[in-house]
Amino acid sequence: DNRYAFFPSAALSWKVNEEEFMQDMHSISNLKLRTSYGETGNSEINAYQADEIMGNYEVIFGGARAIGIGISRMGNPGLKWEKVRQIDFGVELGLFENRINIEFDWYRKRAMDMLLSAPVPRSSGYNEVSMNIGSMENKGVELALNTVNIRGKNFTWSTIFNISINKNKVIALSGGSDIYSGNTVIRVGEPVGSFFGRVHLGTWGTAEAEEARKYNMLPGDVKYLDLNKDGVINNNDRTIIGKGIPDGFGSFINTFQYKNWSLLVDLQYMYGNDVLDRSIHSAEDRQGIANSYKTVLNAWTETNQNTPIAQIRPINAYYTTNNDSHKITDASFIRGRNLLLSYTFNSNTLAHIKIDRLRVFGSVQNFFVATQYTGYDPEVSNSGSPFDQGFGLYDYPRPRVFMLGLNVGL
Template sequence: MNSVTIIGNIHDIFARDANGNLMAVGERGRVNPVSVIEDIKQRQETNRIIANANLKLYPVKNLTLDFTLGVDNSGQSGSTYIPPFAYNVNPDFYGGGAALDGTLNGYASAATNNAFQFNNEFNATYQAKLSELISSTTQVGYSFQYEKTRYQLVNGRGLAPLIETVNAAATQLPSVDGRTELSVSGGYIQQNFKYKDHLFVTGALRVDQSSVFGADNRTQEYLKGSLSYVLSSADYWKSFDVSNWWDTFKIRAAYGESGNLTGIGAYDRINAYSTQSFLGRASLFSSATLANENVKPERQRELELGTDLSFFKNRLGLQFNWYNKKVSDLLIASVQAPSTGFSSLLDNIGSLRNKGIELVLNGTPVDGKDFKWNTSVVFNRNRNTALDVGGLRLFSTNPGAPVAIINGEAIGVFYGTFFARNPDGSLLTNAAGIPQIEKGIQNSATTFTPQRDANGLPTGTTLRKVIGNPNPDYNMSFVNDFTYKKLNLHVQFDAVQGGNVWNADWRTRQGVGNGKVAEQEQLGELPRGYVAGVYAIEEWRIDDGSFVKLREISLSYNIGKLKFLRDLTVTVSGRNLISWDDYKGYDPELNSGGQSTILRNIDFGSVPIPRTFSLGLQVKL
């Protein structure tokens, strides 16, 4: 995707030389995206076995013993091949060819990744009736999980024509041989009491161990408790007039603790050394992160209050949750003085608080003999805040997104340079009409004092502030199911309101080649030098990530019995069909940071979520 977005559309990416080889594009010989498609080969094969067994025993009345054993064994192999000189490059752009990238001489790699996961779980449940009104359920259990992985990579540059194997490479690059082994085990005891069908009380204690942490912090204890009361099942409820149309009224409260038992790698707490060849001899080098044997798992504590309601013969239902969740002992790398020989230290620093509400509304507006309509609306709103994390923590990212953790701000905010503005909020420009970057005195991470020179232009130190927040204001889903006789229609809309995206792709495209912003400058609609003037202002790359998507439409028809078939259902469906948004890139629902909870809503070479269609048959013989 980067090779697509970084070049201007004025270039002929399908141009070939006399030998039929694709040409480089752009004045700097950019990677040709057509060459990536045609010439580069990347393959992956996966062999995987997932198996489990379950044994359930009833040795005495009311006692159940349940044992589950599971195994997941997978092997992956992959290879990459970039042929030598996949496309021709004008050597004049590279000083006579002296600075040609090594991959143009061919590159090959081969990798394997083997993972073995084993888990077993034992649970014992004893149910007893203490009286005519009170019943008890006691549970104890133990679980053990083990994981062992091995990753190997060999690669090299400089290949002869038509040779795709690594051992033929002229330059063998450093190989990788990574091995990990870890285990997580734990036991619990839980007690539940029920009074009639009105009152439910639960308490539990769990003790876990994880091998990735040091001996002093390996064992952790977690508590859990909950209480719920169903008013509508009590005898006095029937005496209320509302009971004629108010079917269910339940209130509940819960408190729970948990830990991030695999929050670090298997050996991250140890100062392990890596090896590489140096002048024909084996050498050792240390990681830049100083390990810490005393780190402990992040601990999460959550309080939740809620209610469940239903009305009009259960035609209308409402669920409401309020939660307050705090994650303490965050695993964050703190900056170290270079004189220590390390750049960071793995440590437990500060905490994160999440507060929010969850609302679910279910309804059946139509419930006829042939036609039925079920609908539901889901609403979520969450606010998170970093607490006691010390000074500003700025994370470097490959797309250049200035991601930070700041006391009192949401996790992963964008913290960078911004536009200077006039008192009325308009952009401050110089005499040529080019927007200016704000300057002045940076008092703290979140406070500053702008300064102006005699000409009214910014002067002093370049200032920084929170310029965007990837966390949305709220999320919503709207789901409808329509049934007419044997025909069923499912329609789902998803919405995200608020939440900013660091859009490196769109700004890159629009500032070069025939991009819209560059085109406006070239046509004189913007002053000469506009793109160069705003390019260093990081606020220019912040976009609105709000959207409404037609997530899914599914239409199914139950044909029923058909000759030798007992039942046949045909389904056609489509996902991610339409997106309504003001995002200037391809898709606001993305993240180049992968599954990271800190690096969010970053657009740089991200492939848009695909629009997919499927046809399915469900057959019962």
């Protein structure tokens, strides 16, 4: 019975600045060292996830319709808790009466017996089963910096900066083999849920017609890398073409105050992650009847052969489109998350109208985005699975929101 488990944890800290040998160091207002270790279990699963589920089925038996009961979900009695073991070392430092505050953390988090609805052979009669697939590691650093840059009689400027840098990789797989899930792969030594597909080299030109014919292709078709050099383009030529997990992310917030005026500039950033834009498949392949991106205006023609976009042909024309690196885009970005300007009235001004506090403000959320991503928004919706991050499919973008308001205190 694997329903029960033990998850210990411990933490230790040392306020170094309170020690006697630190009393003459007046510039250091806070110095704290801390470390912790703990184990947790993933409880975000159904209480009966390991059990088979019965369902109703309708069949034709003896020339008549019959209703029976069968197994609708494959069980796994050996299913165990997913355990996460984490160790952390941190430093907190305050300088000059805490006008400068720094927090630094190093961590290593290892997930053991990861839970996943993994695909199973169709011969089993099922599509997937919940199982413990292996181990994954996240290792990185986090830095937070809070500063009061200027503190004057009428003007104050403060800054908050933080960054998280993380490296993710799969440590081990219980079955020893890669786990494929459509557009992604879980492979030892690689980030979990890496994008998996063919390497897009462009399109075949008319001067390459003879070589293209070896691969059953025509000029104007997509040109793929023959990874294993066997003269055939198939699933054996797929490789890792990107990853949805970022290398780092954080924010940069500045607050300016001049007399009764206040200005907040909130920036957010992320880098090192890709998006697999699946909308490109239907918007550029022209085998269907979906609407197109304007990029199809750059499609292959005899006078425009240096292009990554295949020739536009009638529906069901003889050429193929696959999950490939052309659909991978660097989704690093800097976003203006919030711009807020406010004015707070003096209490003396408000005394005659019996209001204690009055603040007028205006803000713009999502006021700019700087990115190379060609879709609507680099922060795409994901599949809901931690193993499938960074998929784009006509995702509705974040709106730009304008607000005006009052804060009144009576």
